[in-house]
Amino acid sequence: MLVVFIVSTIMFFMFRIVPSDPTVMLVERGISEEARQALLERWGLTGSLWEQYLRYMGGLLVGDFGNSFFYRAPVWDVLLPRIVNTLWIAVPGLLLGALIGATLGMVVGWARRGGAVERGGILIATIIRGTPSFIIGIALLAVFSSWLGWLPGFGMGDSGGATGVMRYLNFNFFIHLILPLLAVIIYFIPENLLLMRSGVVENRTEDYIELVRAKGVSDQRVAWHAGRNSLLPLITWLFPALAETIAGIVVIEIVFSWPGIGRELVLAVTRQDYPVAQAAFFLLAVMIVLANLAADLTYGKLDPRVVYK
Amino acid sequence: MDEAAESDFDRRLNSKQPIHLSVKELKVVYHTNFGPFHAVAGISFDVRPGSVLGLVGESGCGKSTVIKALLRLLPESSRTEGRVLLDGIDVLGMDSRSLRHVRWNQIALITQGAMNALDPVIRVGDQIVESIRAHEDVDYATAWRRSESLFALVGLPTQRLREFPHQFSGGMKQRAVIAMALSLNAGLLLADEPTTALDPIMQDQIMSRLRKVQDLLHRSMILVTHDIGLVAENCDEVAVMYAGQIVEKGPVVEVLVRPRHPYTIGLHNAFPRMPEENEERPPLISIAGSLPNLLEPFANVGELRLFPEAPQLAHEHTFVAAGEAPPVIVGNDCLEPAHHVDTQGL
Ligand SMILES: Nc1ncnc2c1ncn2[C@@H]1O[C@H](COP(=O)(O)OP(=O)(O)OP(=O)(O)O)[C@@H](O)[C@H]1O
Numbered sequence: 308m309l310v311v312f313i314v315s316t317i318m319f320f321m322f323r324i325v326p327s328d329p330t331v332m333l334v335e336r337g338i339s340e341e342a343r344q345a346l347l348e349r350w351g352l353t354g355s356l357w358e359q360y361l362r363y364m365g366g367l368l369v370g371d372f373g374n375s376f377f378y379r380a381p382v383w384d385v386l387l388p389r390i391v392n393t394l395w396i397a398v399p400g401l402l403l404g405a406l407i408g409a410t411l412g413m414v415v416g417w418a419r420r421g422g423a424v425e426r427g428g429i430l431i432a433t434i435i436r437g438t439p440s441f442i443i444g445i446a447l448l449a450v451f452s453s454w455l456g457w458l459p460g461f462g463m464g465d466s467g468g469a470t471g472v473m474r475y476l477n478f479n480f481f482i483h484l485i486l487p488l489l490a491v492i493i494y495f496i497p498e499n500l501l502l503m504r505s506g507v508v509e510n511r512t513e514d515y516i517e518l519v520r521a522k523g524v525s526d527q528r529v530a531w532h533a534g535r536n537s538l539l540p541l542i543t544w545l546f547p548a549l550a551e552t553i554a555g556i557v558v559i560e561i562v563f564s565w566p567g568i569g570r571e572l573v574l575a576v577t578r579q580d581y582p583v584a585q586a587a588f589f590l591l592a593v594m595i596v597l598a599n600l601a602a603d604l605t606y607g608k609l610d611p612r613v614v615y616k
Numbered sequence: 617m618d619e620a621a622e623s624d625f626d627r628r629l630n631s632k633q634p635i636h637l638s639v640k641e642l643k644v645v646y647h648t649n650f651g652p653f654h655a656v657a658g659i660s661f662d663v664r665p666g667s668v669l670g671l672v673g674e675s676g677c678g679k680s681t682v683i684k685a686l687l688r689l690l691p692e693s694s695r696t697e698g699r700v701l702l703d704g705i706d707v708l709g710m711d712s713r714s715l716r717h718v719r720w721n722q723i724a725l726i727t728q729g730a731m732n733a734l735d736p737v738i739r740v741g742d743q744i745v746e747s748i749r750a751h752e753d754v755d756y757a758t759a760w761r762r763s764e765s766l767f768a769l770v771g772l773p774t775q776r777l778r779e780f781p782h783q784f785s786g787g788m789k790q791r792a793v794i795a796m797a798l799s800l801n802a803g804l805l806l807a808d809e810p811t812t813a814l815d816p817i818m819q820d821q822i823m824s825r826l827r828k829v830q831d832l833l834h835r836s837m838i839l840v841t842h843d844i845g846l847v848a849e850n851c852d853e854v855a856v857m858y859a860g861q862i863v864e865k866g867p868v869v870e871v872l873v874r875p876r877h878p879y880t881i882g883l884h885n886a887f888p889r890m891p892e893e894n895e896e897r898p899p900l901i902s903i904a905g906s907l908p909n910l911l912e913p914f915a916n917v918g919e920l921r922l923f924p925e926a927p928q929l930a931h932e933h934t935f936v937a938a939g940e941a942p943p944v945i946v947g948n949d950c951l952e953p954a955h956h957v958d959t960q961g962l
């Protein structure tokens with residue numbers, strides 16, 4: 308909660324410090340001074356900075372982000388569909404990335420020490436991890452969209468007039484979804500893989516693994532024990548890194564022109580559309596906080612030694 | 617134990633006989649950064665069906681290495697040679713499917729449970745169930761009921777099967793590990809220092825529990841320990857290891873009452889005893905020198921080991937020249953002097 312408060316405060320002042328008057332950019336020239344004042348008032352830009360701040364925070368408390376300068380519509384109406392769009396690539400992307408990454412990490416961690424699988428796995432994962440997400444995105448675009456021409460790489464496809472849930476449940480949307488989703492997955496795999504691997508490598512020499520082996524269970528089952536125990540460090544490490552991951556997703560949205568909240572945020576900043584930018588930052592902060600909460604809860608589920616009182 | 621569980625128990629008990637273990641010329645080399653490390657240098661011994669062999673020796677002499685070699689649990693960076701015969705079938709040459717069958721079905725392991733022998737994030741009961749279901753085609757409920765009867769056998773309340781290892785005390789974990797080792801009624805039990813990390817009272821409880829189980833089930837067993845007292849109470853035969861070799865072995869009474877090998881005498885005297893009334897407190901003798909360097913097989917064995925406090929030995933110091941193995945004494949009736957080198961056993 309405190310985090311969200313601090314973030315929104317910083318956001319507020321950061322946009323005010325930028326020495327430009329949005330009305331200059333957004334309001335038609337030659338408008339009368341009264342009309343300009345009326346507009347400023349509607350956007351909450353009148354009064355001292357302090358008054359503006361109080362009004363802004365008050366609005367936040369009741370979930371009112373004000374109106375967008377650019378769209379001339381309530382911020383909520385602008386951002387809500389964008390958030391849904393982002394969730395379409397972020398949630399399956401992060402889940403699949405974590406699942407695939409952790410599984411591969413288990414395989415690499417369980418492979419013979421110093422063997423080809425271990426060396427190759429670490430090498431590839433490290434290279435991908437060092438690659439900025441826009442390079443991953445551009446590489447996917449270049450191969451599947453430009454070169455092979457298999458998949459579209461721009462936007463989410465024509466809605467064809469469909470609204471509501473049907474906007475998403477159609478073939479056109481899905482083929483547009485594939486590449487950005489793939490980019491998120493690939494972007495998220497290496498971190499999971501490397502963390503899981505080091506966990507498994509550490510665990511495989513533990514005493515309990517020896518006893519599990521002595522029990523004569525299958526080798527996969529032994530690896531499962533090591534992997535299960537490595538989930539705990541994986542989760543503690545992973546969630547604090549989530550802010551960074553979200554930054555990566557923002558970039559992927561831009562590369563694929565995916566109309567999500569991250570792309571909207573960047574557009575809003577360049578348009579000096581403060582209310583939208585502030586709200587987008589605010590919502591991203593909320594998402595990160597929620598994700599951390601989820602991390603704590605899963606940790607408690609996964610590790611019987613953690614007790615919440 | 618209720619009746620159904622008991623009959624299940626009896627049936628399994630009768631279904632498996634104690635195993636005759638015969639180890640021949642077992643050698644284990646660890647490949648280290650400093651070169652090959654000869655942790656076990658060609659040892660041979662037998663455990664007769666239903667008997668208990670005590671394996672003693674100071675820390676680092678290779679006891680655990682022997683135990684792990686029998687189950688082929690040693691790391692990939694090691695090499696094992698020789699033969700480990702279970703009722704005549706060699707474990708070392710076996711393919712991985714047969715090996716899986718041997719593990720727990722025929723040889724079960726009791727490790728130092730007080731440390732982290734149990735998976736910390738899995739319920740204790742489920743870990744026992746896992747050992748059963750890895751080998752027998754029974755459903756979860758049946759396996760769970762058997763786990764309950766095993767818990768009862770080692771004196772643990774059956775509700776605690778649902779708990780996690782961290783909710784157990786050290787002694788309880790040790791019992792749980794013993795219960796798990798009994799889950800398939802394996803013909804051979806390997807107990808590697810089952811009581812070392814426990815306080816003396818708990819040690820005593822665990823050992824008497826183990827003895828009761830042994831009286832009931834008559835398994836063949838190897839008991840690894842530092843504690844000569846435990847050997848005297850629990851074992852039929854004893855093998856004394858020193859620097860990767862068995863330097864003396866035979867029936868417990870003979871070896872402990874009249875130890876022949878200088879190292880055994882040293883070990884024997886290093887064990888504190890309560891003095892009788894009016895008796896002078898016997899001096900506590902420490903073993904001089906340190907373990908030889910096993911990176912060079914047999915290079916320094918015996919060189920540094922003098923036992924000046926052991927008067928029996930004053931006239932027959934055992935020295936082994938560099939490059940030679942220390943003497944091995946088999947049985948105790950032999951009238952050979954202690955420095956006799958039994959090349960046969962090496
Ligand atoms: N994985 C390994 N790699 C290299 N050397 C090892 C390895 N495991 C054990 N050793 C060495 O082998 C020797 C024998 O070890 P082992 O664990 O068998 O001794 P131990 O008799 O069981 O000792 P303790 O009574 O302390 O348990 C030791 O010197 C140890 O350092």
Ligand SMILES: [Mg+2]
Nearest residue numbers: 679680681808
């Ligand atoms: Mg040991």
